[in-house]
Amino acid sequence: MEFISNSLLNYCETFSEPESELLKELNRQTHLKVGQPRMLSGHLQGRFLSLLSKLIKPTNILEIGTYTGYSALCLAEGLSRYGKLITIDPNEETNLFAKSFIEHSAFKDKIELMTGDAKQIIPNLNQTWDLVFIDADKKNYAVYFDLVIDQTNPGGVIIADNVLWSGKVVDEKKDKDTLAIHEFNHKVSTDERLEPLLLPLRDGLMLLRKK
Ligand SMILES: C[S@@+](CC[C@H](N)C(=O)[O-])C[C@H]1O[C@@H](n2cnc3c(N)ncnc32)[C@H](O)[C@@H]1O
Numbered sequence: 587m588e589f590i591s592n593s594l595l596n597y598c599e600t601f602s603e604p605e606s607e608l609l610k611e612l613n614r615q616t617h618l619k620v621g622q623p624r625m626l627s628g629h630l631q632g633r634f635l636s637l638l639s640k641l642i643k644p645t646n647i648l649e650i651g652t653y654t655g656y657s658a659l660c661l662a663e664g665l666s667r668y669g670k671l672i673t674i675d676p677n678e679e680t681n682l683f684a685k686s687f688i689e690h691s692a693f694k695d696k697i698e699l700m701t702g703d704a705k706q707i708i709p710n711l712n713q714t715w716d717l718v719f720i721d722a723d724k725k726n727y728a729v730y731f732d733l734v735i736d737q738t739n740p741g742g743v744i745i746a747d748n749v750l751w752s753g754k755v756v757d758e759k760k761d762k763d764t765l766a767i768h769e770f771n772h773k774v775s776t777d778e779r780l781e782p783l784l785l786p787l788r789d790g791l792m793l794l795r796k797k
Pocket of ligand 1: 625627628656658674680722
């Protein structure tokens with residue numbers, strides 16, 4: 587399900603900051619060579635992630651779900667001078683692809699790509715976070731949230747992608763993934779530690795600012 591028409595999306599992209607040549611090429615190569623290219627954040631959401639990161643100026647960013655590295659490169663644009671971004675994904679093939687683009691970027695020394703299951707890796711990261719992007723397997727969104735919330739600094743922001751799940755969250759009968767996302771949305775929006783905003787950008791972005 588597309589939430590806005592292609593012509594409106596093109597209009598929004600035309601009047602937003604353009605993609606860099608590297609991101610444009612990454613987007614193109616992902617569509618040519620990698621399965622499920624719809625997973626890539628894309629121009630408009632990528633510019634949103636970049637702008638938000640620039641406003642926060644994070645020192646430490648955690649991304650769960652790298653895929654081909656598009657969103658990692660966008661989020662890294664806002665890192666503070668000595669900032670670092672850790673991104674985690676178990677898929678060795680897409681990780682190799684992502685690495686080849688990260689290495690050609692201005693952020694090659696700032697992005698660390700870790701191969702593995704985020705559920706196993708995060709508890710061993712001795713780190714606090716200013717910005718977290720959850721964009722992996724939907725059934726574990728609540729698990730990822732529980733793993734990062736205590737390590738998120740006050741004023742820090744957790745973003746979760748695909749929280750409208752192609753609009754299925756409002757269906758009466760929900761499949762497993764839809765139910766997991768719906769329960770995640772309910773859990774975080776009623777958490778007193780957070781200021782939630784569910785933004786209907788692309789497939790839905792949940793923004794959670796920790797008080
Ligand atoms: C929607 S894609 C990420 C898209 C990327 N963030 C972007 O916007 O370009 C989801 C990714 O989550 C990864 N993933 C699945 N299970 C995971 C896990 N347990 N830990 C970390 N990543 C996982 C998948 O391999 C896939 O590459």
